[in-house]
Amino acid sequence: MISTENILLETPTPEPPVDEAWDVERIRDDFPVLRQTVNGKPLVYLDNAASSQVPQVVVDRGARYLEEEHSNIHRGVHYLSMRATTAYEGAREKVKRFLNAREAKECIFVRGATEGINLVMHGYGRKFVSEGDEVIVSAMEHHANIVPWQMLCEEKGARLRVIPMNDAGELLLDEYDALLNERTKIVAVNHISNALGTVNPVKEIIATAHKHGVPVLVDGAQSAPHLAVDVQDLDCDFFVLSGHKMFAPTGSGIIYGKAEWLERMNPFQGGGDMIRSVTFEKTTYAGLPTKFEAGTPAIASQIGLGAAIDYLNSIGRERAVAYEKELLAYATAKISAIEGVRIIGTAREKASVLSFVIEDVHPHDIGTILDQEGIAVRAGHHCAQPVMQRLKVPATARASFAFYNTKEEADALAGAIEKVIEVFS
Ligand code: 7TS
Numbered sequence: 001m002i003s004t005e006n007i008l009l010e011t012p013t014p015e016p017p018v019d020e021a022w023d024v025e026r027i028r029d030d031f032p033v034l035r036q037t038v039n040g041k042p043l044v045y046l047d048n049a050a051s052s053q054v055p056q057v058v059v060d061r062g063a064r065y066l067e068e069e070h071s072n073i074h075r076g077v078h079y080l081s082m083r084a085t086t087a088y089e090g091a092r093e094k095v096k097r098f099l100n101a102r103e104a105k106e107c108i109f110v111r112g113a114t115e116g117i118n119l120v121m122h123g124y125g126r127k128f129v130s131e132g133d134e135v136i137v138s139a140m141e142h143h144a145n146i147v148p149w150q151m152l153c154e155e156k157g158a159r160l161r162v163i164p165m166n167d168a169g170e171l172l173l174d175e176y177d178a179l180l181n182e183r184t185k186i187v188a189v190n191h192i193s194n195a196l197g198t199v200n201p202v203k204e205i206i207a208t209a210h211k212h213g214v215p216v217l218v219d220g221a222q223s224a225p226h227l228a229v230d231v232q233d234l235d236c237d238f239f240v241l242s243g244h245k246m247f248a249p250t251g252s253g254i255i256y257g258k259a260e261w262l263e264r265m266n267p268f269q270g271g272g273d274m275i276r277s278v279t280f281e282k283t284t285y286a287g288l289p290t291k292f293e294a295g296t297p298a299i300a301s302q303i304g305l306g307a308a309i310d311y312l313n314s315i316g317r318e319r320a321v322a323y324e325k326e327l328l329a330y331a332t333a334k335i336s337a338i339e340g341v342r343i344i345g346t347a348r349e350k351a352s353v354l355s356f357v358i359e360d361v362h363p364h365d366i367g368t369i370l371d372q373e374g375i376a377v378r379a380g381h382h383c384a385q386p387v388m389q390r391l392k393v394p395a396t397a398r399a400s401f402a403f404y405n406t407k408e409e410a411d412a413l414a415g416a417i418e419k420v421i422e423v424f425s
Pocket of ligand 1: 049050051111112113114115142144145190192193194195219220221222242378382383
């Protein structure tokens with residue numbers, strides 16, 4: 001096996017530009033998908049919380065792997081395999097810097113947030129959670145951060161506890177404090193709610209859990225693309241992200257874990273690559289990160305994730321975050337001013353997501369009419385049914401923004417919403 005240490009980065013990480021205004025038209029040129037019409041109208045892509053679009057440099061990097069480097073990693077001594085391994089491990093280095101992890105081996109490649117959470121459920125949960133123990137999640141989790149923990153609780157006879165939220169979609173931290181006790185074995189919360197856009201105070205949530213000696217998993221599926229994340233500053237024990245929501249291909253993602261936890265955890269899947277030695281009597285496992293990466297991974301996609309991180313660094317993450325904040329405030333003001341529209345999720349701290357309902361119109365009808373106008377939004381429960389139950393709405397329509405969206409697109413959304421209201425009046 002080729003060591004994951006001492007592998008040179010395939011490309012240096014670019015420096016962000018300084019003191020330049022955000023030129024959204026130039027940024028849009030980087031994204032080939034955006035150059036099309038849908039139903040005769042320019043595509044307005046506002047479904048970034050489901051999957052964001054991919055810049056040309058990421059497409060090109062994936063194509064280069066397929067054209068010039070395609071081969072399996074870690075196991076070959078031949079030229080192509082070494083090139084593929086260098087690119088793959090180079091992507092891990094880029095993720096490490098992106099999240100400010102202490103070591104690259106703390107960044108495990110997974111298919112996305114769902115797989116990362118399941119890895120922790122199996123590797124940590126099945127080892128450390130027993131009958132009578134408790135697992136805490138929040139009232140605004142995506143199903144991916146509820147169902148695995150429910151499965152664990154069912155298997156172990158443990159109890160799932162839920163941090164409640166208020167009508168605005170903000171977690172009630174006093175109640176969270178009261179939930180923590182000596183039976184609590186893990187807290188799993190999202191950083192940004194995909195259904196409401198709430199930015200949760202995860203640093204505080206983590207500090208509180210740590211007072212009780214409880215580790216915290218942060219579901220960063222929505223935050224990694226829209227905030228600057230520093231896992232050492234947050235002091236989270238686990239942090240999961242999906243590449244396809246951060247300008248990379250599907251099938252890419254990361255579960256970061258503190259080495260001291262990952263080393264104590266059981267492997268997730270068994271198979272090739274994750275072993276040190278195998279006999280019919282006994283198998284011993286490889287060290288980090290290989291212990292958690294059984295079988296051939298999504299090599300092209302993970303290399304694409306590395307290229308997406310380079311791209312984010314090249315445009316300047318902080319500037320992108322500031323622009324998105326301004327755009328969300330603009331769109332929120334515009335859409336909440338329309339009579340008959342109600343914004344769902346009015347937390348003080350929000351990012352990227354604008355969920356809404358229109359009186360007497362089903363969100364699916366909103367989605368269909370908006371599509372006629374070339375506008376892509378998601379309509380439904382957004383895999384967060386407990387949020388819908390708590391806020392007493394069957395579903396919402398959701399516009400979710402990225403740094404390539406424009407104020408003109410927010411205007412187009414507002415105009416199309418007015419059309420929906422006209423059709424149903
Ligand atoms: N956690 C959060 C907060 C999410 O928003 C999602 C996906 C997941 C976990 C699961 O990610 P996956 O990449 O493993 O599927 N959220 C959405 C959404 O809002 N619309 O489509 C998928």
